[in-house]
Amino acid sequence: MLKYKRLALLSILTFAMFTLIYSINVAQDSSHNQLPQNEAVSSDGQHHDDVVSATDHAESGAGHAEEKLNAGKIIMEHVADAHGWHLWGHTEIPLPIILYSSDRGMALFSSSRFEHGHKTYNGYMLQGQKVVAVNEMGEMDAHHATVNEEITANIFDISITKNVASIFICCGLMLLIFTNIASAYTRKRKGLAPTGLQNAMEPIIMFVRDDLIKPSIGHKYEKYVPYLLTVFFFIWIANLMGLIPVFPFGANLTGSISVALTLAVFTFVIVTVNANKNYWEHVFMMPGVPKGVLVLLTPIEILGVFLRPFVLMIRLFANITAGHIIALAFFSLIFIFGQNGMGVGLAVSPLTLVFTVFMTVLELLVAFLQAYVFTMLSAVYIGAAIEEHHH
Amino acid sequence: MELVKPEFGLIFWMSISFLIVVFLMRKFAWGPILSSLKERETSISDALNAAKKAKEEVANMTAENERILQEARNERDVLLREARETKDQIINESRAKAQVEGDRLITLAREAITNEKMAAITDLKNQVAYLSIEIAEKMIRQKLSNDEQQKALVQEMLKDVKMN
Numbered sequence: 357m358l359k360y361k362r363l364a365l366l367s368i369l370t371f372a373m374f375t376l377i378y379s380i381n382v383a384q385d386s387s388h389n390q391l392p393q394n395e396a397v398s399s400d401g402q403h404h405d406d407v408v409s410a411t412d413h414a415e416s417g418a419g420h421a422e423e424k425l426n427a428g429k430i431i432m433e434h435v436a437d438a439h440g441w442h443l444w445g446h447t448e449i450p451l452p453i454i455l456y457s458s459d460r461g462m463a464l465f466s467s468s469r470f471e472h473g474h475k476t477y478n479g480y481m482l483q484g485q486k487v488v489a490v491n492e493m494g495e496m497d498a499h500h501a502t503v504n505e506e507i508t509a510n511i512f513d514i515s516i517t518k519n520v521a522s523i524f525i526c527c528g529l530m531l532l533i534f535t536n537i538a539s540a541y542t543r544k545r546k547g548l549a550p551t552g553l554q555n556a557m558e559p560i561i562m563f564v565r566d567d568l569i570k571p572s573i574g575h576k577y578e579k580y581v582p583y584l585l586t587v588f589f590f591i592w593i594a595n596l597m598g599l600i601p602v603f604p605f606g607a608n609l610t611g612s613i614s615v616a617l618t619l620a621v622f623t624f625v626i627v628t629v630n631a632n633k634n635y636w637e638h639v640f641m642m643p644g645v646p647k648g649v650l651v652l653l654t655p656i657e658i659l660g661v662f663l664r665p666f667v668l669m670i671r672l673f674a675n676i677t678a679g680h681i682i683a684l685a686f687f688s689l690i691f692i693f694g695q696n697g698m699g700v701g702l703a704v705s706p707l708t709l710v711f712t713v714f715m716t717v718l719e720l721l722v723a724f725l726q727a728y729v730f731t732m733l734s735a736v737y738i739g740a741a742i743e744e745h746h747h
Numbered sequence: 748m749e750l751v752k753p754e755f756g757l758i759f760w761m762s763i764s765f766l767i768v769v770f771l772m773r774k775f776a777w778g779p780i781l782s783s784l785k786e787r788e789t790s791i792s793d794a795l796n797a798a799k800k801a802k803e804e805v806a807n808m809t810a811e812n813e814r815i816l817q818e819a820r821n822e823r824d825v826l827l828r829e830a831r832e833t834k835d836q837i838i839n840e841s842r843a844k845a846q847v848e849g850d851r852l853i854t855l856a857r858e859a860i861t862n863e864k865m866a867a868i869t870d871l872k873n874q875v876a877y878l879s880i881e882i883a884e885k886m887i888r889q890k891l892s893n894d895e896q897q898k899a900l901v902q903e904m905l906k907d908v909k910m911n
Contacts, residue, residue, distance in 0.1 A: 432749075432750065435750065436749060436750060437754065437757065454756075484749070485749075512755060512756075513754070513755060513756045514755070514756040514759050514760065515756055516760070517754075517756065517757065519757055520756065520757060520760040520761075523757075523760060523761055523764050523765075524760075524764060527764050527765075527767070527768045530768060530772065531768065531771055531772065531775075531776070534772060534775075534776035534777070534780070535775045535776050537776065537780060538775060538776045538777075538778075538779040538780050538783075539779075541779055541780050541783035541784075542779045542783060546783075558784070561780060561781075561784070562784065565781070565784075581777065581781060582769065582772060582773035582777040582778070582781075583769055583773075585772070585777055586765075586768060586769045586772045586773075586777070590765070590768070612754075612757060613750070613751050613752070613753050614753045614754045614757035614758045614761060615757065615761050617753050617758060618758050618761040618762050618765060619761075619765070622765065673751075677750065
């Protein structure tokens, strides 16, 4: 019993620590976004000339840019994708920018060239987090550059953004964990009782296979197990990575609509490719329904075919993003109150800390739940598509 | 809304990496893991079945042993009874034989005794007759030495005859 209590205490402390790091990140972000100049900002010793722009210097030097704290903006920046991986203060890891435009060809350079959007490079510059083409080809101050709308419309931006890097990390982590486990099954501990990571993952794999996939798909389930297991663990690991606020985690990966969309499209493709005659019959010509009703029913059924993956996408995206937004919003409360004086902010912080810990624990549940729901619904859709009806 | 706008680059990388990961995971992770799990499941169920079978066999064997033991016990009883009967029979037979033999011997002995007795009696009779004749001869010889005595004897004998 004592052991479990100690574990519980340890996990609570871990979450408290993580949320504290969150708060520090948000605090430094608020200083980065030119918000109330308080001691936290001036004590920030991370200023490097090469990463801090001239305007930052000008404003922090002036010290009277009393802009209103824009919590919404901070939160959205945290939730959205970025071309650099922000670590702390003004330090961020630059990520490669890869562009293809039919007019200018391929371009590959580091995002540090843009200097946080203050410089143009090679005829491109950052507008928010979007790369746009400019008319001027040399390096110059971004504020004086003119955007070339025509070329911008034809840019294919396949940069390694923060989310793309996170995808790679997540995939790498998955491969590392599961090939390791696989080798435990086949080589290291073949024929022995499972231990450690293998022991931890086995019940989850068994749970997904036996309680999620098998009942949803039926006896022809084995073909789909690798895909569905991969989806489950990808979403789960990505969700958990999103909850850990320190590098190399913390990207809002599954809360990105593009990632959710891709996963949903994969499920849609698998469903459509494997669907049997029976499935299409139920879509276009629902058996046992009068012709007149079919006029009404068939469009609904066709819509349903596309609606299902769409709902999959929205559910995953909305749940994870919402969780991130709420957790960050609770934290921003500290700084919103902090605008009325540091004491107020400090006074509010324990309460918001409790809220954020609560939200993070809740998100831990949601992380599993969303992976579960996405996998189960994918399995259900596949099951419906390959179901055989014996009339 | 930037948040709900799909980005080409992200979809591009996500599709590629996810496809690769599904492929790699299928080949190097899920394949071995799932087949090992299945193998283990079948081996466990096989082992359980084997254990069940062994248990049944043991139960059968116990019953068999019990049966054999019972049989052996019965056989032993039968053997003992038979032995006892044989023993009794032998004893009885011997006793009967001994009786008969004894009787025969006794009869023989009795016959021999009778024969001997008869022989002895005959012999005794002969002896007595002989002795009597001798005595009588001696007496007659003595008594008939004078006439008087002869007369007296004849008288006496005649007296006896008359009395008869």
